[in-house]
Amino acid sequence: MPAAPGPCPMDPGQMEAALGRLAADLLARVGPGEEVVLLGIRSRGLPLAERLATLLRASTGAAIPVGSLDITLYRDDLTEMVGSPIVRPTEIPFTLKERTVVLVDDVLYTGRTVRAALDALLDHGRPRRVMLLVMADRSGRELPIQADLACLRVEVPPGHRVAVRVKEIDGVDGVSVEAC
């Protein structure tokens, strides 16, 4: 948990500052000799992971590998879905063995996506440990999963969602709580 959680909603400047704090918080959690890799959960976790890698490189000088994870095939509701959801590429061109894997996503809500992501990444290798980093940690958990690092923790009334927007996909950065 960051020392000073960010505001909600967030504008692009606040989101950039929040990401900077998140990168610093992550560094503080990493021990000497620990080899960190970032895995962005598609869709919005991936650009967030790439931005964090850039921030981490700026402050440490070390390049941190970034991979992408598509969790579609590991969803717990896959068999009940109408029409097969399109699977997008998973790209992990490095070993996970003995690495510290930081899973990056935009919003932590029910925890089901993260459960699927854990299964998916363990099929790629056995990391030393796995951490979860999200932009927004919102209420409504359905599985015993929590974030190690979050920019924002927010109680969301029923019928509302937390929307994290990233300029790479949405054209603009921002976080807001919206009616569904």
Added chain:
Amino acid sequence: MTSERYVFPHKHLLGIEPLSPQDITALLDQAQAFEEVCERPAIKIVPALRKKLVVNLFFENSTRTRNSFEIAEKRLSAEIINFDADTSSLNKGETLVDTAMNLEAMHPDLIVMRHSAPGAHALLARHMKASIVNAGDGAHEHPTQALLDAYTLRKHFGRLEGLRVAIVGDIRNSRVVRSNLWLLTRMGAKVTLVGPPTLVPQEMKATWPSIDISHDFDAIIPKQDAIMMLRAQFERGTGAYIPGQGEYSRYFQLNPARMKQAKRDVVVLHPGPINRGLEITSDVADGPNNLILDQVTNGVPVRMAVLYLLSHPHGEQVP
């Protein structure tokens, strides 16, 4: 890249003919995602078809297609039943529909079938709730072969549109050709069919107007980006249409002399099994331009994509 909102609209894969360019692109894009699964260093299995029952129903011999489907099914975590014609009740006189009804009573989700009768799959589709995948029906269609050929070409060239592809040999008796013609012409490739007049029916131009037909391999070879050699199927009656194997090889064999006339970076495909020394010489089949084993490798993710896209019941479906 296929849009996230796209839904594969077909319940069955009876052939390439009913597929739109968008459907073909979606299948090839999904195959790319499954190739990542097949290339993983650790666990090459995903839980996508967990709790789904797949029946492999082969009324005709097949080694590579069946193995490829079975590997694809295992990598998707499906439950698998293999049903072989030689051990089945068909030998006791059961009709195909009765076989289908008996299978239906066990509630399979997907049926992968090879059968010598064109249309056997459509018949099965009418009698069963399961999705039917055509793994070859007579000389009609072999859609997953065409998809893996297209996947291999797209992976190598980055596109299908505008590619010049020669398909050479026993066009008449080949189901691979028909599926490839639907697929390649629909995706904008320029196809030339090559073979002796007796093995290349002229009327194919009526179905696929954009294709060329040639009986002179040497004349067309320099322009091609890809050469797809077909198996001379003497067991299926190729021999009845040509004077002899020596004559066939003289005009239509892909050999080093002909490769010298081709583009330096031409690629050579063959659906297998190869008759070495007949339609293709070993030095070409094993040479630097061949993608023949890549086709075999790519068959698995392509079949995974087919099974995956058919595995979820849709609201509104077209056959």
